[in-house]
Amino acid sequence: MGAAEPDEVERIVAEWRAERPGLDPGSIAVLGRVNRCGLLVRNLSNRLYDEYSINQSIFDVLAALRRMGPPYRKTARELAASSLLTSGGMTMRLDRMERDGLIRRVRSTDDRRSVFAELTPAGFALIDRIIDVHLERERQMLDTLTAEEQEELARLLRKLEHRLRELS
Template sequence: MPDDTTEDDAIDRILADWLRERPDLDASSIGVLGRLLRLANQVRAVESSYFDEYGLTLASFDVLANLRRSGPPHRKTAGELATSSMLTTGGITFRLDRMEEQNLIERVRTREDRRVVYAQLTAHGKAVIDEALGKHLDKQRQMLSGLSLSELDQLAALLKKAEASVVAFDVNATEAVGQGS
């Protein structure tokens, strides 16, 4: 596996520009967060290309995967889906309407409380997510093939730590705003 990390990339050039123009500032965070944003955009572009084969978007794939990993009977309410996915409740409702039209999910009411409506995978939806998930995981492995297993473990641990840092920052910022600071 070639190591391309020694060549300058766009982020290195941005950092060099800031160092030249504002040497008084520490722009090193761009080296991490800028690369994460660029990486996320590149991954999304690759994912979109193969989700299209299944008539899915990233959002519908996320909903189907969420339902599939929940175990039988593979159903959740819109609120439960919003809590455990990357969408808002409004976004979930819109997505569920489209997915119902595609016969990927069906809406099911409970006998105990007719107000509670579940989104449940159909047999077709289960077949689609099972096939799409296999391809998705294979493509992810291919995209990360430039990293060794130990590098993947190390990167995953560092990203988990970075996410916790960002979440802690957000909580602190929210508390400061709430206190009028």
């Protein structure tokens, strides 16, 4: 696609402006593009997850536990809060991961009602294999932007995310 050639989002905005001159479709130029980028990122990421027979949800839990440092554990409630899932949704995810040998459940010695999800050696090895490739692919996705542009985009997206959380 040439630089002067309009893309699909620009065509949609132009069509609305032509069809409804009083309508302001400017938000489509931003949010339409954010949505499209999100879908493309998800599709590219899913290719990697498919190579390892996992999905985005499992990757997120493995990464959250790995980032904790030893003993690589969090409660289901903590994991659910960080992923915006219900506790029921997290329980189902953890059940699958436990069956697959990626995590084990460990009761707290301080509070027997509290149960941790803890990385197993297999889960630890899997996330360590995937994370390098995952981050390299993300770098490739962003390599069209300079470091300064990436920082500015991250700042603007954070501002947008904050506003969306206020509205939800």
